[in-house]
Amino acid sequence: MGSRQWVILLLLGLLLTVIALPVSDKKDSSPEVKSSSFFSASSEKNTDAERTVLEKKLEDLLSQTEGVGKVRVLLMTGEEKDSSSFYDSGNQAVTGVLIAAEGADNSVVSRNIVEGVMALFQLDAHKIKVMKMK
Structure with a gap:
């Protein structure tokens, strides 16, 4: 066998290996929405432990931006099919x-x-809402 045939055989073997990998049969296409603090009984009773690291970092960054002032951030997370999505510390x-x-x-x-x-x-604008804080 020539080297070209060995390469083709190797690539065919790799292709068959990839095809044989197990695939998830998850049928629920809607994202499972979870939030660190949104659904709590009272927002004043939330502790820092309930808030994600990303929320804290984003609040810190935005509060240092000119004109923003005090800021509160809530990240909604869930399963997302788009592989380019940004993941929080909980892999959501x-x-x-x-x-x-x-x-x-x-x-x-x-x-x-x-x-x-x-x-x-890497979100679309319609997935981001900015509101005036009272």
């Missing part, structure tokens, strides 16, 4: 972001927040 894809910021009434600040979150988590 970030599927949505809710941000309450003091400076959200300024359209430039609000747009900058949305664009920053879009770039960071």
